[in-house]
Amino acid sequence: MGSNYEAIIRDNLLRFYENASGSAVNRLPATIDGDRFVFDAFGDTCIISPEGISLGNVQVTDPRGIIISLYALHTTAAPCRKEPYRAYKEFPDTMPYAGAFHTHTEQILVPHADKIMESADLVREHFNGGSAPDGIGGDLAFTVNPLPKICLCYIFYAADEDFPASVTCLYSSNAADFLPIDALADVGEYASKKMIELITP
DSSP, X not given: OOOHHXXXXXXXXHHHHHHOOHHHHHHTTOEEETTEEEEEETTEEXXXXXXXXXXXXXXXXXXXXXXXXXXXXXXXXXXOOOOSOEEGGGSTTXXXXXXXXXXXXXXXXXXXXXXXXXXXXXXHHHTTOEEOOTTOOSSEEEEEEEETTEEEEXXXXXXXXXXXXXXXXXXXXXXXXXXXXXXHHHHHHHHHXXXXXXXOO
């Protein structure tokens, strides 16, 4: 028996393919291979097909599949507008999700902050990331792209004698144009989890 996640993903894909056309290639954006749409997501090659969603050639039936299917349904032809980067709570209607976002996206990285800072080039490479804008602050900051039109800026502060390590995650300015606000919080969570996976032996 399939999971509830699988049922939601299947339903979202049915809706996507009912309206999918050449415009989807530009909206995602993606390359097209028959009836499959190929692009990068969460640090892996993502394939959307009528049969499901895969990351790194493994079919996903967890919340990442729901996020990607919702992105396919909601993304528009507008480009990603990165700056000014915004805190998640600055987007409308985020209050019910802000606490979980802080715990599952930012706090989850604190025990790994030193290792991630040491491995920043590896993380950026997997996520098609780059340098943070000038003046963003922190001991180290960089950007990652968990979805083609959603960019995250992670800011790391190393521990010192007065303060523990801390991590802040900001979103590209118009990220909420491409996903429902609850799924937008989950993007940060699964980007952070992938980051930990990359730096864990």
